[in-house]
Amino acid sequence: MRILIAGDVVGKPGRSILKEYLDKKKNEYDFIIINGENSAGGFGITGKLADEFFNWGIDVITGGNHIWDKREMYEYLANNDNILRPLNYPMGVPGSGYVIKKTKNGDKIAVVSLQGRVFMPPIDCPFAKMEELFWEFGEDVKCIIVDFHAEASSEKVAMGWFLDGRASLVFGTHTHVQTSDSKILPKGTGYITDVGMTGSQNGVIGMKVESIIPKFLTSLPQKFEVAEGNERLNGLDIEIDSKSGVCKKIERLDLSKDDIAAF
Numbered sequence: 366m367r368i369l370i371a372g373d374v375v376g377k378p379g380r381s382i383l384k385e386y387l388d389k390k391k392n393e394y395d396f397i398i399i400n401g402e403n404s405a406g407g408f409g410i411t412g413k414l415a416d417e418f419f420n421w422g423i424d425v426i427t428g429g430n431h432i433w434d435k436r437e438m439y440e441y442l443a444n445n446d447n448i449l450r451p452l453n454y455p456m457g458v459p460g461s462g463y464v465i466k467k468t469k470n471g472d473k474i475a476v477v478s479l480q481g482r483v484f485m486p487p488i489d490c491p492f493a494k495m496e497e498l499f500w501e502f503g504e505d506v507k508c509i510i511v512d513f514h515a516e517a518s519s520e521k522v523a524m525g526w527f528l529d530g531r532a533s534l535v536f537g538t539h540t541h542v543q544t545s546d547s548k549i550l551p552k553g554t555g556y557i558t559d560v561g562m563t564g565s566q567n568g569v570i571g572m573k574v575e576s577i578i579p580k581f582l583t584s585l586p587q588k589f590e591v592a593e594g595n596e597r598l599n600g601l602d603i604e605i606d607s608k609s610g611v612c613k614k615i616e617r618l619d620l621s622k623d624d625i626a627a628f
């Protein structure tokens with residue numbers, strides 16, 4: 366099965382380049398996953414935007430620390446299986462951290478949203494939570510895709526090795542900067558430390574330079590605005606053997622609007 370992953374979609378510039386890519390390419394994919402935690406003006410996502418993404422043909426939206434930014438999402442997450450919040454939030458938090466779906470070809474696929482703990486809020490252990498989830502899945506689910514939303518590359522690399530041979534793909538999100546270490550680990554798990562960001566590359570990880578630099582200079586609160594121009598779609602083009610769950614191909618996507626127009 367061929368799967369498209371798009372890294373953190375930031376604001377309108379991110380949504381617009383994603384839509385342009387999907388208009389040209391979505392029929393080539395069996396399954397499409399995006400990280401949507403920054404799609405509403407850089408902070409969170411709304412129910413209306415999530416509905417729009419699903420209408421575009423996106424199968425699952427993964428989350429992260431910003432998934433909670435819009436209060437309406439507490440209810441939306443509780444009522445919609447195809448948008449995830451990280452699995453390892455404490456008990457009683459609304460929403461689900463994983464979903465099991467079928468692709469266009471009828472293959473079963475599980476998507477998991479996980480969040481790291483290094484330089485991030487101290488939530489439950491992502492490694493232990495994954496271990497519990499494998500017990501729940503049993504032998505039945507072969508294709509397992511994990512979005513590991515984390516700050517520290519060491520924690521992400523460790524998760525890749527921890528899940529090698531047990532997940533089909535472990536892709537990092539949250540830093541918004543694509544890493545060049547995509548690979549297939551020895552037991553068949555596709556891995557990348559961060560898929561990067563789908564949005565404007567004219568800013569600081571998606572936000573206007575003029576709104577971020579004063580924050581570093583003064584440490585005072587600032588109003589952040591979404592950057593514009595030089596949009597790029599960052600993500601992955603993945604091939605997975607649906608019988609075994611083994612990753613056969615992992616290709617990084619880093620595309621401009623011109624690249625997409627030329628397809």
Ligand SMILES: [Fe+2]
Nearest residue numbers: 373402403539
């Ligand atoms: Fe993000």
Ligand SMILES: [Fe+2]
Nearest residue numbers: 429430431539
């Ligand atoms: Fe994040």
